[in-house]
Amino acid sequence: MTVHAPLLPLRHPHADFFLADIFDSIPVKNDRHTMEHPFFALSTKPDIREVRYRRDGVSITLSPHHRLGLPTMMDKDILLYCGSLLMKEINAGRLPPKTMRFSAHDLMITTNRMTNGQAYAQLKNAFERLAGCLITTDIKTNGIRIAGGFHILESYYVVESSHDKKRMVRLEVTVSDWFYNALIGKEVLTINREYFRLRKPLERRLYELARKHCGKQPSWQIGLENLQEKCGALSPLNKFRFQLRAIIHPDHLPDYQMALDAHDMVTFANRYHIVKQALSMASVFPGMETLPTLTPATLARGAQLVEKAGTGWDYDAIVTQFHEQLARGFTPLNANAAFIGFVKKKITRRA
DSSP states (O other), X not given: OOOOOSBOOOSOTTOOHHHHHHHHXXXXXXXXXXXXXXXXXXXXXXXXXXXXXXXXXXXXXEEOBTTTBSOBTTTHXXXXXXXXXXXXXXXXXXXXXXXXXXXXXXXXXXXXXXXXXXXXXXXXXXXXXXXXXXXXXXXXXXXBOOOSOEESEEEEEEEEEOTTSOSXXXXXXXXXXXXXXXXXXXOEEEEOGGGGGBOSHHHHHHHHHHHHHTTTSSEEEEEHHHHHHHHTOOSOHHHHHHHHHHHHTTTOOSSEXXXXXXXXXXXXXXXXXXXXXXXXXXXXXXXXXXXXXXXXXXXXXXXXXHXXXXXXXXXXXXXXXXXXXXXXXXXXXXHHHHHHHHHHHHXXXXX
């Protein structure tokens, strides 16, 4: 059995300097609505079922391309590329048309795809799925509700192909009014470029949910069943739990660290806050980096206990107090359990 590295290789480290210069200056943008709800299939095999999704007052129906099935998380690369190009114009104060022309090769380089013949065939199928899937939803974009069904990509045309007609050279793409309105309303978030190196569709879906819900906060928690529904995963819960643990162990998601506890609560912790806290403590207590560390799930659980107690305490101060005890020689058998006990004692004593 072939064992793959957690991340895809950086396939074009020496890309054309002009192209690299252009796209290094454009943040990758993802619209909030397709980040929040499962518009894209996690399977890489043709999924030809009609999907009906309802949650928190939101309704989505996806009717797939008759032959190639539903758009996949990997197909979403095209939407991210188009949205990023349009947002560059919008942020510069210009109102771009919803139709654009670009090189298929540039798209593939920017999204870390292969550029061989098979990759071009896969890209063509991705365009077919995006343009062929009919969507009906009550989600408003920029305050506008689109009545009836629409396609994420209204259309795409091969403007120029290679001499043997096997490869698309230049494309003309028109995005849907629904997606275009989201961009005009700036209902987007910037995502990490390392997203394009995530190998599995589920990893990409988990990352965008973390980016949407955790964002720049220290952490975000969600139950396993709710997470499964928001991901659009079809596997049984026990298999989904196994898949999640296989992603948690390499710990390779950009920006966020994941944890799953014994109660099926999933915690996404912001890596920036984890590092910031560690550096802060190391500056106060030299040698702190050698002490036991608290997991994201433990920190989230502690915050939950303090919030529920309603004491108004500064949670960061409580975390700091516990680390001070570790630095002064306190050596618990289980630092995470000891921290929860420390928080509970604080609440009981109202100290």
